[in-house]
Amino acid sequence: MELLTFKRGVHPPHGKYLTENKAIEDLSPNQLLVYPMAQHIGAPAECLVKKGDRVLVGQKIGQASGFISANIHSSVSGTVKDVKPVLTAGGTKSLAVIVENDGQYEEIEMPKPKPYTEMSKEEIAAIVKEAGVVGMGGATFPTNVKLTPAPDKKIDAIILNGAECEPYLTCDHRLMLEETNMIVEGLQIILHMFPEAKGYIGIEDNKKDAIQKLKEATKDIPNIEVKALKTKYPQGAEKQLIYSVMKREVPSGKLPADVGCIVQNVNTVREIYNAVVNGRPTISRVVTVTGEAVKEPKNFRVRLGMSYKELVDACGGFKEDPVKIISGGPMMGMAISTLDVPVIKGSSGILCLTAKQAVLPEESSCIRCGKCVEACPMFLVPSAIDSLGRRKEYEAFEEEHGMDCIECGSCTFVCPAKRHLIQSIRTSKKTVLANKRKK
Template sequence: MNALTFKRGIHPPYGKELSNSKAIEELLPKGELVYPMSQHIGAPCEPIVKKGDKVLVGQKIGEPKGFVSAAIFSSVSGTVKDIKPMPHSNGTKVLSIIIENDGQYEEVEMTKREDYKNLSKDEILKIIQEAGVVGMGGATFPTHVKLAPPPDKNIDSIIINGAECEPYLTCDHRTLLENGDKVVEGLKIILHMFPEAKGYIAIENNKPDAIKAIKKAAEGISNIKVCEMATKYPQGAEKQLIYAITGREVPSGKLPADVGCIVQNVQTAYAIQNAVLNGSPLISRVVTVTGGAIKEPKNFRVRLGMSFRELVEACGGFKEDPIKVIAGGPMMGMAMSSIDVPVIKGSSSILCLTKAEGEIPEETNCIRCGKCVEVCPMGLQPSIMNMFAVRGELEEYEKVSGLDCIECGCCSFACPAKRHLVQSFRTTKRTILANRKKK
């Protein structure tokens, strides 16, 4: 069977061989933990504890302020040391709760269930909402919102995104390999909420062991299909994944639900089953620590709030000073100025690049070669968009559908002139959206 795929795209260096054979290790925190009140798309949470309070594992410490928001929980037991703005992996300072770990890991009482089939859709949505589950592929959109599309949207396809197309990242690969049964269980719970839908688990064919493991875990389940995807970037982008599996194109300005689809990340599916069956809120995740500058790349299951520095040290530290440290993957991740920031719900990877891996060449003039157009998975014209972005011509940028850019970086990768295309688009889009908010 031919592997499924989308139009255009690129094949960047792999990088996954550094950590794809490294089994997930449980890593407990040593120092204090920091919990930013903004770990999701939407309204930040409000602290509901105060300095000096004793807290338990699984205790809510951040209350969502709005429907598009997600509760935050303590991942350790201990004492609230302070509440103040702290550095965040996005480069800003965010109001955060600092907890001193007592090392006891005393838990709040959690409601365990052997089954969920007697629960209604609304009851399951409430459990997911109260557990603070978000999209864990990086977007961090609150999951209870995504699983509650308008009544007029006929959802017939639930897609679990196991493509993990970003170079270097292997956290989803290892989750599929080691916890595939729980990922499948998470999908079954979503399908219980949408009984007319069919489930798909999409995995790139550079992960044959994961495909084999998931096929075994889903064996005999008639409404779940394991889809082998071509290894190509950005195969895991929502719109590209939907096209590859269903042949449907999500129109400009529309959402996956508008074409009958809901897409969830592998670790989100894991978190859903953990919330529904074990009563556990989202307090941990799998993180890949990798890159040529790391002594021993690894995959860890860590408590949210742990410092990036602790994870790097658990890998033996740096074998050479990294030229760049990125939260996430090399294509869409965020470069950081410090590793003294906390793991949050969307922290998929700590990528530490050597000079040979991460140096960005100086840009030169566009040579009108069209390579950026050839690879753009959204069918846009990056060279034209860049011209308007550099000039600050915001209206013209919008007219050429610049807001449809998914910031995947394919154009920058393919550009022989080394134009900083995606950087200019990211800045321009933020400016346009900020201007809209002011009006």
Template sequence: MSLLTFKKGIHPPHGKHFTEKKPIEVFFPEGGEFVFPMVQHIGAPCEPIVKKGDRVLVGQKIGESKAFVSSPIHSSISGTVKNIAPMLHPNGNKVLSVIIENDGMYEEDPSINVKKDYNKLSKQEMIEIIKEAGIVGMGGAGFPTHIKLSPPPEKKIDTIIINGAECEPYLTSDHRVMLEETERVVEGLQIILKMFPEAKGYIGVENNKMNAVNALIKATEKIENIEVKVLKTKYPQGAEKQLIYAITGREVPSGGLPADVGCIVQNIDTTVAIQRAIVRGRPLMRRIVTVTGGAIKEPKNLKVRIGTSYKALIEAAGGFISEPVKIISGGPMMGTALSSLDVPVVKGTSAILCLSKEEADLPEEQNCIRCGKCVSVCPMNLLPLQLNSYSINYELDKFEKAHGMDCIECGSCSFICPAKRHLVQSIRTAKRTILNNRKKKA
């Protein structure tokens, strides 16, 4: 079986040994406060549609927006709205949030659990269910799924790719979902293929997860329009453009989208969320989170309700065995370093990574030695050292002309740099500044 891959990339230490063999455990708190930020997706933030003192039920919509690019938010618990106020988000910002006191009863809203036969639904009916269920990309991007599944009519979709690469070090939540919820992954893909009857479905999985590969092959062996593709273990294999190239050989153009080359890519847990929404009538209220790292006593994969505090999940994993040098929301390559554990699980939370001194002890940044290693590994064929210079000197016009906005912020350049230059950080800063300037002009 040949291994598919993309050009360039790196091979960081996996760190997956902590949790790859740990079955998913359900974390079920009996009480406490849950925080629901009104920003859990790309696009317009939601507005609260409940008020202080209201009693809410599991699955009840508590935030929505009339904007096209947005996604509603649902309560994952029953209880009383304690407050509506700005609260710390895993991204480091304070975001307007609905704070609910969990009553421990988990009483469900009558509007949920309406089961549907997707074979009897139109594409538009399925997309409306997905939209109302608040489903977004759960690989971290948070793009509203109903929009991704509604490409312009001129974009002919012939390929649906389910991203099971999970190339980010330490993360194993998608791996465990592929093993433990195999049938739901497959049925979720079948639902998407029902929307695009002329397309073929692929599930791409790296070859360090062969047990997941074998489980998916067995589950799809009688389904003609689905094929499992084995990918070479390499970072960032799970990035959309790299995954598309590995499986189809197509290259998404600069500034383009997967739909421009006839593809739609969905994350593993997003695909399961689609299945749950249509087949079981469940809005997006839970996700799988890997709690891991050398500083954690009992690393775990936990099925948790959105709104749960990070602090509670660390306690559920036995707490710390040593003082963590750094705590990251997500993986070590693309995650966000945290200043506090008083933040809630959101739709894009994939992991809580607690690094020990041995794992996070990095040398100081030094002057660039012009070795070109960052260029040799960049999966987008950019010049990170040049983009770094443009960012530091605030030469944003030159940054854009050098295609800096195409950077996927994978961190490969920073990882390989012998001078430990903060390459991806400076590029990210320039990109944010440019986008903010565009918004001001608009």
């Protein structure tokens, strides 16, 4: 089998063995559900409810407040207990609606839409927008925006991202095995919007069963092809995936649509299907709860708004005290200090590491070995942009393309001096963006 790949990258230990064979389990929520209004890239949603209101499953409780923003819906029925700022897994505070679950799961009327084959491109994008679908691979970019590129962009490739290159996470893998047809039909919906395009499903070859399953499911669909990808990190990053599948390079500062591509995560496409075929908003997602500190790691389908703690408890809690807990995977995830944060649309995993896995090394001076340069999939010189950022030379940081860093962490992973490269570069990028906003 020919394996497609990109240049550079690294091979971190997978850690996927803990959950890759664990079927998705449905987990019912406890009493309180918390819905931050900022759970996507862009402007936070505007809260539509107040303390004391009764809400139903599927009811819109947050209204998208700009072009780049997304609606938020309640995942249970119950009473709004409060509307107040809460801590999110991203480490920031967001205004949130707190709903007391009445256990009835009474739904708002969600009429089934007409067949998508009778819908226009605009109608589909509007349904996806209303349903609050965002990139569920972690990027959380509003999906309707991605599905409506400027008219001069000639889209000829829709690429489904089933790489799931982030170590430990298996939610996309399980979804591809267990909800295969929804993913394929979701892709067909996008292809209906872009009839000139061909569909590709890119999957790393450490998920051979998913490659097989999707090949079988698409064998009679001439405009969809499953592509086996070499297992290498960060294979699932957009630009690297486009290079692997199409051999096209997205230039610095440009978007996938500039090279004729739209990339969607498999979980997101499942939500497109859910919205367009079933008429239902995004109110749940699959989350991997894993790591050597967890008693029984699992994959769950959970309602948005449940707390991370409920998920860890449903795994039997910890068998060893975790020294580090990460929202997401070990390479791109965010370390969190509490499990008292809600599951949001971008919550792909909760990773709980023991002292053995979570080495927190002291950094030492750069020995100019060049390993970070060899690893960087964006062809940057991480040691140089790291130094420029630390010296607050932001103009030079930008000239050296520091803003092109995709924060994959490959440089940090290979650095023998244990330099905290990704952390430092991430901070510099934030400062550059903040300085620009001030101007």
